[in-house]
Amino acid sequence: MDTFLLALTRLQDWRNIIDIALVSMIFYVVLLLFRGTQAVQLARGILVIFVITLIVSQTVQLTAFNWLLSKSTSLVLVAIPVIFQPEIRRALERVGRTAPLLVRRGDNAGTQRVINEVIKAVEQMSDHRHGALIVFEGGTGLGEFIDRGVAIDAEVSSELLTTIFYPNTALHDGAVIISGMRIAAASCVLPLTQRELSDSQMGTRHRAAIGVTEQADALTVVVSEETGNISVARNGRILRLDSSRLRTLLSDFYRP
Numbered sequence: 001m002d003t004f005l006l007a008l009t010r011l012q013d014w015r016n017i018i019d020i021a022l023v024s025m026i027f028y029v030v031l032l033l034f035r036g037t038q039a040v041q042l043a044r045g046i047l048v049i050f051v052i053t054l055i056v057s058q059t060v061q062l063t064a065f066n067w068l069l070s071k072s073t074s075l076v077l078v079a080i081p082v083i084f085q086p087e088i089r090r091a092l093e094r095v096g097r098t099a100p101l102l103v104r105r106g107d108n109a110g111t112q113r114v115i116n117e118v119i120k121a122v123e124q125m126s127d128h129r130h131g132a133l134i135v136f137e138g139g140t141g142l143g144e145f146i147d148r149g150v151a152i153d154a155e156v157s158s159e160l161l162t163t164i165f166y167p168n169t170a171l172h173d174g175a176v177i178i179s180g181m182r183i184a185a186a187s188c189v190l191p192l193t194q195r196e197l198s199d200s201q202m203g204t205r206h207r208a209a210i211g212v213t214e215q216a217d218a219l220t221v222v223v224s225e226e227t228g229n230i231s232v233a234r235n236g237r238i239l240r241l242d243s244s245r246l247r248t249l250l251s252d253f254y255r256p
């Protein structure tokens, strides 16, 4: 009987450990997902106010204040999903992206052709200082941005890309979105990042390039009209690079 009780207590201990480990892991993952977003500051503010009011209400017995506090808890629970809706959506999308969903990105010869055409176009546009913004769709669908642009649905070719981004033409403003092996749309308006950018030369084109990668697992290529610099954005970060490094990044992106 004693042995049975001992085993039961041990089992309970293990359960507690697993319980605590699971809760800690969930907190850690949630913090990781929200890190760097505005939700963190907001959450910190709410936490500080909550702790202060809790201490005040417990130390000084204020009946009406306590009543208000207890009633407003459910209000806060409803308000949180509303206030944090964009962050929660992004976090869930990120979780979804980590699932082993293989994106159908076509055969190797097809992707090599697409990469070659894009690089040729990017090099030309960089030399001529023609601004460009090209988004490669990943596992997260970009349908909402494609639908708001001008539908193209054509094979990727350097001629088509350089024509689209030729200054002062009808489609040169906004982004081209490449979905799979095809140019899905041009003149697409993307969400702008709200983050501070370290490079003061980066304006709204670069903000849009970063913005879409904060919401989706897309890769964005930017050619600066001002400097001719080539940059790539992914996972909310932007990197200036040359065309050989761009080839490596695109090949990695297309690798299943």
Ligand SMILES: Nc1ncnc2c1ncn2[C@@H]1O[C@H](COP(=O)(O)OP(=O)(O)OP(=O)(O)O)[C@@H](O)[C@H]1O
Pocket: 131, 132, 133, 172, 173, 174, 175, 188, 189, 190, 191, 192, 201, 202, 203, 204, 205, 206, 207, 208, 223, 224, 225, 226, 227
């Ligand atoms: N939300 C958006 N979505 C897609 N493209 C956008 C968006 N906002 C601006 N752009 C593009 O960026 C262009 C303006 O670029 P701007 O000069 O402000 O930015 P930049 O980052 O300094 O780029 P550049 O170095 O090429 O000058 C617009 O003409 C438009 O084509």
